[in-house]
Every structure is written in structure tokens, then in C-alpha cells.
Amino acid sequence: MNTHNLTLLLQLAGVMHLGLIGAGALMPRAVSLKTHIAPLPPFIRRLFWVYYAFIGLCLVSFGIITIAFAGTLAAGGGLARAVCIFLTAFWMVRLVAAAFVFDVRPYLVNPFWRAGYYATNVVFACLPVIYALAALKGGAL
Numbered sequence: 001m002n003t004h005n006l007t008l009l010l011q012l013a014g015v016m017h018l019g020l021i022g023a024g025a026l027m028p029r030a031v032s033l034k035t036h037i038a039p040l041p042p043f044i045r046r047l048f049w050v051y052y053a054f055i056g057l058c059l060v061s062f063g064i065i066t067i068a069f070a071g072t073l074a075a076g077g078g079l080a081r082a083v084c085i086f087l088t089a090f091w092m093v094r095l096v097a098a099a100f101v102f103d104v105r106p107y108l109v110n111p112f113w114r115a116g117y118y119a120t121n122v123v124f125a126c127l128p129v130i131y132a133l134a135a136l137k138g139g140a141l
Helices: 003-030 033-037 042-068 070-075 078-100 111-137
Strands: none
Touching: 003 033, 003 042, 003 070, 003 111, 033 042, 042 070, 042 078, 070 078, 078 111
8 A cells, every 4th residue: 555545544534533523422412421420429420521521532632643644654654653553452442342342222212323323333443444554554655
């Protein structure tokens, strides 16, 4: 794979991260999150929202960094490969969690939520592939 095509794939990966922010913003409504966490002590509720915000910050950061430095990541320097290996591992773990940890079936109550669920899983499957390609093929002509 040439560097130009890999750069385009990485830019697409960056956009996918930002798309996940949209899905994440809909999640509290889709699962009636406020209702579920209302009985929890205030500290635990705040802790959850802080974690939720940090995950969002990570996604935005991964997306912006990937878009802004797609060429650098595709060029395959040492740091670029390390970042791509990290993001490959990150998204592989997230894909495993989506497949084996989270049971969202009770919340897929309409075609919109089902389509969103399947779309996010496609993204979860694409991201580790793109970053693995960049880690393995970065700098290849």
C-alpha cells in the first residue's frame, strides 16, 4: 500500500473517531442512562460522567491527531508506528468488549438504534485494521 492511500485511510479513521462522538452523544438517551444512575450515590454518578467525558475527549483527540498527522503516521517513523500499535490494541480491545462484554439487545428497540449499533461495530472493526496497516506498512512505497 502506498503512503498516499494509507494517508487517506488514516484520515478516514480520524473521521470515524469523530463519528463515534455522535453515537456516544446519543447513548445516554438510548439506554435511559439518567434513570439508571439516579439511585447511585452522587460521587459514583459524577465519577461515571467524568469517565464518560474522558472517553469522549480521547475519541476527539484520537480523531483530530489522526486527521492532522495522517501523513506522518503513514510515513511510518518510530513514534508513528508506536501510536498506530497503541490505537490498534485500543480498538481491538474495544471490539472484543462490543462482541463479548456488552449486551445491548434490550436497548435496540427501534430500527434507528439497531442501525447505529451495527454501524458503530463496523467502525470498531475497521479502526484496528487501518491502524495495524499503518503500523505494518507505514513508509512503504
